[in-house]
Amino acid sequence: MASPATEPRAADSPLVDCDVHQAWSDPEAITDRLPKRYRKNRGYTLPGSAWSNPHGLNRRDAIPDDGGRPGSDPETLLEHHIERFDVDYCILTGAGIIEVGIAPDPQYATALARAYNEWLIEEWLAVDDRFLGSIVVPPQVPETAAELIDEFADHEQIVQVLLPDANASRKPYGRREFWPLYRAAAEYDLPVAIHPGTAGRGVSNPPTGAGYPSKYIEWHTVLPATYIGHLASLLTEGVFVEIPDLTFVCIEGGLAWIPHLLWRLDKNWRALRVQTPWLERPPSEYVEEHVRFTTQPIEEPKDPSHIRAIFEMISAETTVMFASDYPHWDNDSPTAGLPPLEDDQLRNVQYRTAAETYDLPSNAFGDR
Amino acid sequence: MASPATEPRAADSPLVDCDVHQAWSDPEAITDRLPKRYRKNRGYTLPGSAWSNPHGLNRRDAIPDDGGRPGSDPETLLEHHIERFDVDYCILTGAGIIEVGIAPDPQYATALARAYNEWLIEEWLAVDDRFLGSIVVPPQVPETAAELIDEFADHEQIVQVLLPDANASRKPYGRREFWPLYRAAAEYDLPVAIHPGTAGRGVSNPPTGAGYPSKYIEWHTVLPATYIGHLASLLTEGVFVEIPDLTFVCIEGGLAWIPHLLWRLDKNWRALRVQTPWLERPPSEYVEEHVRFTTQPIEEPKDPSHIRAIFEMISAETTVMFASDYPHWDNDSPTAGLPPLEDDQLRNVQYRTAAETYDLPSNAFGDR
Numbered sequence: 039m040a041s042p043a044t045e046p047r048a049a050d051s052p053l054v055d056c057d058v059h060q061a062w063s064d065p066e067a068i069t070d071r072l073p074k075r076y077r078k079n080r081g082y083t084l085p086g087s088a089w090s091n092p093h094g095l096n097r098r099d100a101i102p103d104d105g106g107r108p109g110s111d112p113e114t115l116l117e118h119h120i121e122r123f124d125v126d127y128c129i130l131t132g133a134g135i136i137e138v139g140i141a142p143d144p145q146y147a148t149a150l151a152r153a154y155n156e157w158l159i160e161e162w163l164a165v166d167d168r169f170l171g172s173i174v175v176p177p178q179v180p181e182t183a184a185e186l187i188d189e190f191a192d193h194e195q196i197v198q199v200l201l202p203d204a205n206a207s208r209k210p211y212g213r214r215e216f217w218p219l220y221r222a223a224a225e226y227d228l229p230v231a232i233h234p235g236t237a238g239r240g241v242s243n244p245p246t247g248a249g250y251p252s253k254y255i256e257w258h259t260v261l262p263a264t265y266i267g268h269l270a271s272l273l274t275e276g277v278f279v280e281i282p283d284l285t286f287v288c289i290e291g292g293l294a295w296i297p298h299l300l301w302r303l304d305k306n307w308r309a310l311r312v313q314t315p316w317l318e319r320p321p322s323e324y325v326e327e328h329v330r331f332t333t334q335p336i337e338e339p340k341d342p343s344h345i346r347a348i349f350e351m352i353s354a355e356t357t358v359m360f361a362s363d364y365p366h367w368d369n370d371s372p373t374a375g376l377p378p379l380e381d382d383q384l385r386n387v388q389y390r391t392a393a394e395t396y397d398l399p400s401n402a403f404g405d406r
Numbered sequence: 407m408a409s410p411a412t413e414p415r416a417a418d419s420p421l422v423d424c425d426v427h428q429a430w431s432d433p434e435a436i437t438d439r440l441p442k443r444y445r446k447n448r449g450y451t452l453p454g455s456a457w458s459n460p461h462g463l464n465r466r467d468a469i470p471d472d473g474g475r476p477g478s479d480p481e482t483l484l485e486h487h488i489e490r491f492d493v494d495y496c497i498l499t500g501a502g503i504i505e506v507g508i509a510p511d512p513q514y515a516t517a518l519a520r521a522y523n524e525w526l527i528e529e530w531l532a533v534d535d536r537f538l539g540s541i542v543v544p545p546q547v548p549e550t551a552a553e554l555i556d557e558f559a560d561h562e563q564i565v566q567v568l569l570p571d572a573n574a575s576r577k578p579y580g581r582r583e584f585w586p587l588y589r590a591a592a593e594y595d596l597p598v599a600i601h602p603g604t605a606g607r608g609v610s611n612p613p614t615g616a617g618y619p620s621k622y623i624e625w626h627t628v629l630p631a632t633y634i635g636h637l638a639s640l641l642t643e644g645v646f647v648e649i650p651d652l653t654f655v656c657i658e659g660g661l662a663w664i665p666h667l668l669w670r671l672d673k674n675w676r677a678l679r680v681q682t683p684w685l686e687r688p689p690s691e692y693v694e695e696h697v698r699f700t701t702q703p704i705e706e707p708k709d710p711s712h713i714r715a716i717f718e719m720i721s722a723e724t725t726v727m728f729a730s731d732y733p734h735w736d737n738d739s740p741t742a743g744l745p746p747l748e749d750d751q752l753r754n755v756q757y758r759t760a761a762e763t764y765d766l767p768s769n770a771f772g773d774r
Contacts, residue, residue, distance in 0.1 A: 248635025267616025
């Protein structure tokens with residue numbers, strides 16, 4: 039995890055970890071919370087991955103003492119990650135649940151998401167106030183997603199609405215049919231986030247226009263292409279003009295592709311702005327205000343000056359937030375998986391931008 | 407076209423233009439060359455674009471005196487572009503013909519490609535030896551594509567095999583089924599190129615995993631995502647290990663996304679190389695030897711140092727070649743659409759890398 043492109047954490051800095059995957063130890067935690075009509079089948083059905091990671095998805099040293107799934111025991115997670123690295127807050131993003139967004143049946147997907155959100159609040163957020171939650175909503179029927187947001191958004195440890203990178207409606211997320219979901223999130227001051235893992239699975243599209251990858255290494259490499267598609271859509275459709283309080287978070291999508299997308303889009307906007315009369319400024323300017331990106335998996339070029347250059351291009355000191363992706367196989371350590379920035383910029387990445395994005399109580403960081 | 411990110415051509419430098427679109431003035435130029443069974447229908451059927459450019463696809467000042475399609479009159483093209491900018495060679499890439507690669511019927515696609523290639527040789531390459539040709543082959547049936555290469559590759563002005571960015575087989579281009587096509591091209595020392603324009607059309611996939619874009623500005627912006635998919639596939643499947651003489655050219659796909667793809671892929675390769683035992687080196691190293699990129703549409707960030715940084719990251723002095731995309735709406739002028747490099751590097755971009763890639767006679771540049 040340490041590499042020439044990463045540097046130790048700014049000394050004595052607080053830390054918000056924007057991507058930690060907690061899991062259920064037994065699927066009954068979810069299925070017991072489903073309406074009766076979905077319980078006959080025992081277990082549940084969500085589209086699995088078609089691409090196999092030869093090392094498995096999780097760190098083996100994150101397996102709890104009871105032998106359960108990594109991330110499934112709150113006490114182990116607290117000890118192994120939160121306390122070890124002195125993490126002030128971690129934003130829980132679940133495991134095997136954003137797949138509701140690539141399920142063919144929207145009603146079943148909604149039932150599973152509701153059960154997950156209840157479990158998240160009862161079994162995790164109640165345990166420790168350093169745990170913050172992302173409620174999962176299937177985007178297939180945005181009006182239903184908005185209702186789910188209404189149900190759970192008032193909980194004070196719920197800080198985000200989580201969508202998959204792919205979506206079963208097979209449409210880019212800027213499309214107007216998704217706006218009711220965004221309006222609901224913005225009303226509760228909750229950012230909407232996408233997280234990768236579902237591209238090319240279930241009823242979603244292939245991860246790029248080139249078609250389905252063969253192997254996990256290829257599949258994992260091209261995941262940001264879906265983010266390019268969603269972000270181009272969000273920016274050109276005018277979501278951030280229409281819903282000015284909306285923040286969108288791209289988790290685990292990488293960073294170094296962003297300059298290309300924004301330069302290309304700004305150049306196209308200068309020539310083709312007749313197609314997007316609702317945009318008042320170059321599209322890239324909406325990104326600085328409305329879009330945030332998380333660090334892991336941080337790119338690690340041989341020459342650290344290259345990643346520093348990318349960070350300058352994307353105004354990283356206000357757009358990028360630290361994430362570990364614990365306990366996944368390629369997670370970045372809070373002491374090493376950080377970009378090589380100056381101390382003050384690094385503090386923004388480590389906690390200030392997250393504190394603002396998620397409206398975290400400033401007193402939590404007051405004495406650091 | 408001139409902008410802070412672009413600089414005038416290196417003084418007195420030769421120039422190879424790697425992307426010039428010649429067109430037929432009358433579709434009968436193609437249909438008259440089709441086998442009789444395809445001629446009953448008058449005209450021909452290829453999947454058209456679903457996204458409309460509000461300005462039209464072509465420069466209006468490129469319309470020939472006879473009022474025909476821009477690029478359809480060799481003399482006008484010579485005068486308006488080649489002689490005006492003192493272009494030594496231009497590589498013709500056609501207009502409305504790579505669509506054979508997204509046609510559902512491979513036999514019909516092959517017949518159209520053959521007719522196009524004959525027309526290219528008879529009506530263009532015969533006119534002026536500054537015209538160099540790309541033969542178009544539909545990739546749907548790679549063995550048939552190899553036969554087409556056999557038919558036309560011996561012509562001394564044929565310098566390239568051209569594929570669309572999307573492909574009707576809906577598979578990434580690294581897959582082994584495409585290797586007969588690449589072997590044939592490599593035997594004749596012809597680079598294989600992809601050119602955008604077909605993503606999301608005909609029987610191809612959506613341009614990104616996010617689904618079909620709404621508008622031309624969005625569609626045009628996300629086109630490089632398909633290149634990400636193809637390049638990740640070419641590199642992980644080991645094409646360049648198995649066919650060491652193969653060169654692959656990414657035309658008109660942009661440049662600033664390349665560092666991200668290569669850093670991400672190299673990082674994944676370090677962790678997941680068990681999946682690609684045939685790769686002897688980090689994937690990015692194959693790019694420097696085997697993959698070339700063309701400039702247009704060159705990214706134009708506000709700060710020219712940013713594009714200079716990208717050029718350093720991708721070793722542009724050996725991987726990037728100038729292209730104008732004449733006569734398209736967003737073409738880059740040979741006097742302005744160039745990256746802000748030092749004179750010697752700029753000469754590589756302007757002609758040296760193209761001369762090597764396409765094996766152009768060095769004496770053509772001897773006195774410059």
